[in-house]
Amino acid sequence: MICWSGSPARWKANMARPRRQTGAEPIDLLLHALGDPSRRRLVEMLGTRPHAVTAMADSLGITLTAVGQHIRLLEQAGLVTTSKLGRVRSCQLDQSGFKTLQQWLAARRSTWERRLDTLGTMIGGEDEKEG
Numbered sequence: 001m002i003c004w005s006g007s008p009a010r011w012k013a014n015m016a017r018p019r020r021q022t023g024a025e026p027i028d029l030l031l032h033a034l035g036d037p038s039r040r041r042l043v044e045m046l047g048t049r050p051h052a053v054t055a056m057a058d059s060l061g062i063t064l065t066a067v068g069q070h071i072r073l074l075e076q077a078g079l080v081t082t083s084k085l086g087r088v089r090s091c092q093l094d095q096s097g098f099k100t101l102q103q104w105l106a107a108r109r110s111t112w113e114r115r116l117d118t119l120g121t122m123i124g125g126e127d128e129k130e131g
Contacts, residue, residue: 026078027104030097033077038062039070043079043093050092053082 078097
């Protein structure tokens with residue numbers, strides 16, 4: 001049984017924003033960061049070239065505050081780096097986060113490839129017995 005206290009608006013806010021666990025694995029941060037469509041759009045924009053935060057906010061039609069929050073989460077996940085020159089904050093992709101994601105996916109892919117190879121060998125052996 002779930003017991004909620006507070007207003008319905010607070011329930012929605014708590015459900016929309018998962019709490020960050022201390023000591024979270026890097027892959028957890030990466031997958032959480034890429035789980036939001038707005039953050040994926042920011043990553044796609046940054047894939048072409050570095051952008052200023054204000055330009056990204058204008059381009060996506062969301063507030064500067066929202067872009068800042070998304071960028072902060074992408075930065076914590078290791079997907080984006082930011083720099084500030086004067087009053088302009090710029091963002092660019094950070095390859096280290098993508099390398100971590102690629103390694104995690106490769107480990108899962110190799111497991112499934114081994115399983116499928118074993119299945120293929122077993123099925124191939126049955127075909128020879130029938131023939």
